[in-house]
Amino acid sequence: MALKYIYSDPEVLIMEAETRKNPIHLFVIILISIVILAAIAFAVYYGIMEMMSPSKKMAEISAKYGSANYEKLKLPKNITSDSTFLSLFKEQAYLQSKVLMAETDSVYLTLNMSERMINIEISGIVVHSAPINEIEASKIITNGDEFVITSLLSSPLTIVSDTSSIAKIPIILKIAPKDTSEFKPDAIPDTAFYEPVNYIFETDRGIKIIVYQSEEIKHGDSKDLFLFDLRHRLISTKAALKEIAAFKVPEYQPYIKIKIPSADAKIIYRAIPKHGQIAVFL
Amino acid sequence: MENENDKNEGMLREDENTGVDRTLNDNTDISSSKSPLTTPPMKEKGISFLLRYLLMVFALLLTFILLFAFVLYLAPNLQEISSGRKSKISASSEFKKDADYKKQIVRMSKEIQRLSRKYSTYTSGQSYIVINTTDNKFFLYKNKMLVREGLCSSGANKMLQTEKKTYLFKTPKGKFSITGKRKHPYWHRSDWDFIEQGLPVPPKDHPSRWEEGVLGDYALDLVDGYMIHGTIYKRLMGMPVTHGCVRLGDKDLEIVFNTLNIGSKVYIF
Numbered sequence: 001m002a003l004k005y006i007y008s009d010p011e012v013l014i015m016e017a018e019t020r021k022n023p024i025h026l027f028v029i030i031l032i033s034i035v036i037l038a039a040i041a042f043a044v045y046y047g048i049m050e051m052m053s054p055s056k057k058m059a060e061i062s063a064k065y066g067s068a069n070y071e072k073l074k075l076p077k078n079i080t081s082d083s084t085f086l087s088l089f090k091e092q093a094y095l096q097s098k099v100l101m102a103e104t105d106s107v108y109l110t111l112n113m114s115e116r117m118i119n120i121e122i123s124g125i126v127v128h129s130a131p132i133n134e135i136e137a138s139k140i141i142t143n144g145d146e147f148v149i150t151s152l153l154s155s156p157l158t159i160v161s162d163t164s165s166i167a168k169i170p171i172i173l174k175i176a177p178k179d180t181s182e183f184k185p186d187a188i189p190d191t192a193f194y195e196p197v198n199y200i201f202e203t204d205r206g207i208k209i210i211v212y213q214s215e216e217i218k219h220g221d222s223k224d225l226f227l228f229d230l231r232h233r234l235i236s237t238k239a240a241l242k243e244i245a246a247f248k249v250p251e252y253q254p255y256i257k258i259k260i261p262s263a264d265a266k267i268i269y270r271a272i273p274k275h276g277q278i279a280v281f282l
Numbered sequence: 283m284e285n286e287n288d289k290n291e292g293m294l295r296e297d298e299n300t301g302v303d304r305t306l307n308d309n310t311d312i313s314s315s316k317s318p319l320t321t322p323p324m325k326e327k328g329i330s331f332l333l334r335y336l337l338m339v340f341a342l343l344l345t346f347i348l349l350f351a352f353v354l355y356l357a358p359n360l361q362e363i364s365s366g367r368k369s370k371i372s373a374s375s376e377f378k379k380d381a382d383y384k385k386q387i388v389r390m391s392k393e394i395q396r397l398s399r400k401y402s403t404y405t406s407g408q409s410y411i412v413i414n415t416t417d418n419k420f421f422l423y424k425n426k427m428l429v430r431e432g433l434c435s436s437g438a439n440k441m442l443q444t445e446k447k448t449y450l451f452k453t454p455k456g457k458f459s460i461t462g463k464r465k466h467p468y469w470h471r472s473d474w475d476f477i478e479q480g481l482p483v484p485p486k487d488h489p490s491r492w493e494e495g496v497l498g499d500y501a502l503d504l505v506d507g508y509m510i511h512g513t514i515y516k517r518l519m520g521m522p523v524t525h526g527c528v529r530l531g532d533k534d535l536e537i538v539f540n541t542l543n544i545g546s547k548v549y550i551f
Binding site for chain 2: 028029032035036039042043046047050051052053054055073075076078079082084085088089091092095096098099102105106107120122123124125127128138139169170171172173174175176177178179180181182183186188189191230233234236237240241252263266267270271273
């Protein structure tokens with residue numbers, strides 16, 4: 001009876017009557033419903049595809065590095081799950097990477113997740129060290145097959161691109177004066193200048209090294225940080241959408257996220273070449 | 283107001299009593315009814331329509347915002363949820379007795395020793411200097427021990443643009459060697475020094491190119507004209523102000539000059 005009363009509400013009856021009389025109104029309602037349903041369906045599809053991507057990546061890494069290394073090293077059966085072997089294998093892989101990088105005259109990074117240290121090195125000399133205050137990594141790095149992940153990291157990672165909140169080289173442009181009357185002496189640099197330091201290195205093996213300053217961001221920097229984060233997310237999402245639109249599982253990018261003091265983060269970012277190398281010890 | 287409600291209810295009850303279900307009667311044109319209760323004024327009707335459309339637009343916008351947030355923020359976290367279980371690691375003592383296993387462990391231990399030895403050979407036992415161009419600091423090492431540290435000045439990262447040429451004043455990074463050492467050095471002014479001051483550029487061997495005292499008491503040559511030298515602009519120490527060379531304070535320069543030899547390594551980052 002109550003239901004009938006509601007349905008009999010004159011206002012509702014008027015709306016229904018108007019809807020019946022106005023086909024455009026009805027069309028808009030149907031269209032909006034379709035759009036909302038399509039959005040939900042897309043979100044579900046996108047979510048499933050995204051969830052499938054780590055397994056796909058792990059299978060790829062396993063096939064490319066794990067199996068290859070297993071055959072190359074002619075390892076006995078089941079040894080790849082032995083703790084002693086894995087510990088030695090990790091050490092060997094890290095040293096191999098460091099030796100390879102030390103043979104060049106360039107600046108490179110060594111990231112020791114176990115000791116929570118990040119070093120800038122040149123030809124085997126540690127020229128700068130920074131403590132890692134916080135560390136977080138993708139589950140396929142922390143929980144995945146250690147033999148496979150260590151095999152992946154047994155040679156240095158090369159930076160292919162980066163996104164940063166600071167300039168790599170803070171260049172000051174000066175137009176040459178035409179004569180002495182136009183000459184102006186340079187301004188003294190502001191060494192107290194503060195800027196939040198956050199950056200992401202994309203490496204050749206698809207691993208992202210994310211470096212954030214450990215200090216709390218100052219008032220007014222949150223917008224910059226949000227935009228920095230959004231820009232990076234948009235780049236990743238654009239790539240994922242392209243794959244998903246073609247009904248392919250998107251490329252998963254494992255990450256290592258560290259928080260270090262901003263002064264050290266700035267030194268590291270400015271020191272490492274555009275296509276510098278990084279050795280990682282798990 | 284109460285009377286109106288009573289009337290309305292009375293009307294509905296009447297409909298119920300007469301057995302006519304108005305909701306099911308498609309031919310009933312309610313909007314054309316002349317009752318003040320069933321025909322709201324045009325203004326109210328307009329507002330109601332507007333609100334309904336706004337609600338639809340809001341629903342649509344909300345859908346897109348939620349979809350955007352899902353794709354950008356939630357979906358990457360879903361990847362981590364699905365990233366799997368921790369891999370199994372064993373430490374079985376039975377397995378450790380296997381000859382192949384033992385052979386492999388010995389082989390790996392030897393390889394680690396070899397790599398460690400190789401890596402330690404890169405660490406110079408000689409004196410060397412490390413220059414941090416971001417903080418403008420130097421660190422002098424002797425027998426792998428830090429013997430002095432202090433402020434220096436490195437490249438300003440300034441780009442000087444002329445109509446014909448562009449100069450970039452920055453300190454190169456990487457590993458270098460001391461290629462020459464000079465006391466009381468003269469400075470041979472480069473073209474850019476004249477251009478920067480708006481002066482005409484003289485010929486290469488012109489006497490105005492030579493200047494005494496501006497490089498301090500000592501200069502240590504690196505590569506391509508880059509040097510470690512002194513300065514008359516001592517108040518700028520610790521700032522990025524040079525044309526690419528590394529400037530040191532007088533006392534620091536003297537110690538660095540006396541510690542480093544030709545061939546000593548200079549690490550700049």
